Amino acid sequence: IAGITQAPTSQILAAGRRMTLRCTQDMRHNAMYWYRQDLGLGLRLIHYSNTAGTTGKGEVPDGYSVSRANTDDFPLTLASAVPSQTSVYFCASSDSELGELFFGEGSRLTVL
Amino acid sequence: GQNIDQPTEMTATEGAIVQINCTYQTSGFNGLFWYQQHAGEAPTFLSYNVLDGLEEKGRFSSFLSRSKGYSYLLLKELQMKDSASYLCAVGNSNYQLIWGAGTKLIIKP
Numbered sequence: 272i273a274g275i276t277q278a279p280t281s282q283i284l285a286a287g288r289r290m291t292l293r294c295t296q297d298m299r300h301n302a303m304y305w306y307r308q309d310l311g312l313g314l315r316l317i318h319y320s321n322t323a324g325t326t327g328k329g330e331v332p333d334g335y336s337v338s339r340a341n342t343d344d345f346p347l348t349l350a351s352a353v354p355s356q357t358s359v360y361f362c363a364s365s366d367s368e369l370g371e372l373f374f375g376e377g378s379r380l381t382v383l
Numbered sequence: 384g385q386n387i388d389q390p391t392e393m394t395a396t397e398g399a400i401v402q403i404n405c406t407y408q409t410s411g412f413n414g415l416f417w418y419q420q421h422a423g424e425a426p427t428f429l430s431y432n433v434l435d436g437l438e439e440k441g442r443f444s445s446f447l448s449r450s451k452g453y454s455y456l457l458l459k460e461l462q463m464k465d466s467a468s469y470l471c472a473v474g475n476s477n478y479q480l481i482w483g484a485g486t487k488l489i490i491k492p
Contacts (some may be wrong), residue, residue: 313387313482314426314470329479361425369413369474374425 274298277362277375284352285383292347292378294362302365303345304329304372305337307358314361320345321368352382385409387483389471394489395461396458403469411476416454417445418470420485423472427438429456458488466490 275296284290296303301322306314316329320339334356338350345364349356362375386408407415411434414433418426432438432447432454444457456469468485475481 311484313484314472314478315482319479329397368478369480371416371428371431372418372426372480374427376425 273365274363275362275373275375277360277378279378280376281379283381283383286351286353288352290349290352290380292349292360292362293379294345295343296345296364296373297343298360298364298373300364300365300366300373301342302307302368302370303339304363305335305347306347306361306363307331308361308377309358317347317360327376336358349380352380354379354382356380385475385481387473387481388469389483389486391484392487393491394491395458396442397461397463397490397492399489400457400459401461401463403458403471403488405454405456405471405473405483407417407452407454407473407481407483409475409481410412412449413474413476413478415445415447415454416472416474416480417454418472420468420470424469461490463490463492 304319305317317332318337320326320376323342360378363372389405413423420426430445437446442459447454466489469483471483472480
């Protein structure tokens with residue numbers, strides 16, 4: 272089934288640890304995004320990539336990094352996790368800028 | 384600053400009609416989106432408006448007035464499965480989406 276796969280679906284980790292959230296899409300979409308969703312707030316863009324080999328900073332990039340080595344994969348890394356990074360993280364893709372977004376199922380991250 | 388406002392929560396009755404409003408202030412405008420998000424799930428696309436007027440898609444319709452910075456999502460013949468959060472998002476001049484916090488819609492029998 273075509274779509275976006277995120278892993279892990281849920282993770283608890285200690286503050287200070289390094290963590291990578293994986294995201295893979297098989298729709299050959301050029302654009303990919305990482306959002307975080309917190310209660311009472313709208314989705315906030317962390318990083319994005321308009322095409323393989325390029326990335327950009329979103330609204331809340333601090334403490335996160337991404338890479339886009341190929342079209343399909345867009346991992347998000349927390350170099351040294353902090354409790355304020357406790358959130359639900361969604362990866363999304365679209366075939367164009369401001370096109371319909373297709374979301375992964377989300378990764379629930381708890382930093383203690 | 385950029386801002387999207389929508390009610391936090393609404394309640395409606397099965398079979399009825401409900402209108403969810405969204406007002407926005409953004410740097411530029413490149414379209415308005417509505418997404419549906421069931422609890423614990425990912426958002427899914429509902430509609431896109433870039434020109435003023437009403438777009439109808441089955442039981443769901445979306446309206447846009449760019450001069451007023453206003454949109455609404457109209458849901459007809461409500462079903463229990465329509466219980467979800469409805470997210471309004473606007474594309475700004477940098478081609479980035481600005482998201483509202485979402486409206487939680489509760490449907491009662």
